[in-house]
Amino acid sequence: MDSMRNKNIRIIGIPENVEKENGAESVLNEIIEENFPNLGIDGEMCVEEGFRSTRFVNVKRPAARHIVVKLAKRKDKERILREVRNKKKRITYKGAPIRLSANFSTETLQARRGWSDIFKALKDKNFQPRILYPARISFRYEGEISSFPDKQKLGEFVTKSPPLQEILKKVLIPEKRKKGERGHSPQTRETNG
Structure with missing residues (x-):
């Protein structure tokens, strides 16, 4: 199951409906521009698709669904996640704190x-x-x-x-x-x- 997800990045903490305007794919590009301007993959990164994950109902913690972005190259995913680990300050989207992680199966x-x-x-x-x-x-x-x-x-x-x-x-x-x-x-x- 995880092999099917090996090019995916999960974006956690983005409010619902933000992606309606330009698509979920553009959200990742905006995050990279805001947090990693020197990463050097803004023009060459190819996002295949982006979508909201299915909702997991947790009454105690209502939260926005995660955005899952599938990249064309696994190498791009690894470069982004490496930068996330190396960054000492929080990752943000339009000033609000978010998280980026690999997209693994539930198991x-x-x-x-x-x-x-x-x-x-x-x-x-x-x-x-x-x-x-x-x-x-x-x-x-x-x-x-x-x-x-x-x-x-x-x-x-x-x-x-x-x-x-x-x-x-x-x-x-x-x-x-x-x-x-x-x-x-x-x-x-x-x-x-």
């Missing part, structure tokens, strides 16, 4: 969000964490970059390193408890409760 986004607590703990301790495609975490530890496809592999690595275990114990232990609770059969829960 990939959910898997990537699963690393958020661990990512934050590592970032707070300056381990330079990164979420790699599709949903792997990597970080620098003792001068080397370590990468893990899932929390189980990370947990095995952490048990061999007491300092790292201390840093991640609060975010890894709840995962183990959740898994342990799910592993009980209904009969076990009844006898314990």
Whole structure:
């Protein structure tokens, strides 16, 4: 599913109906002109199509639907997202803060969000964490970059390193408890409760 989206950029935070005037494609060009004037792809970037994503109803957080822009070249998408990561200040559209991100499937986004607590703990301790495609975490530890496809592999690595275990114990232990609770059969829960 993500391979079909590999040229797409998701624009988050643009008010509804802004694209009605010039099209969703022009919104990306305006963002690039406003935030990255030296990027050098304004004339050569080819946008194939742009559209509003389908609405996901969340009563607690009503928000505008995201704009998805499909570029002709994956290289353009990577250049834009690299600039977004390197930019220290907020990305804006007509002065209002927005976000640009890769357009992943729901499953990939959910898997990537699963690393958020661990990512934050590592970032707070300056381990330079990164979420790699599709949903792997990597970080620098003792001068080397370590990468893990899932929390189980990370947990095995952490048990061999007491300092790292201390840093991640609060975010890894709840995962183990959740898994342990799910592993009980209904009969076990009844006898314990």
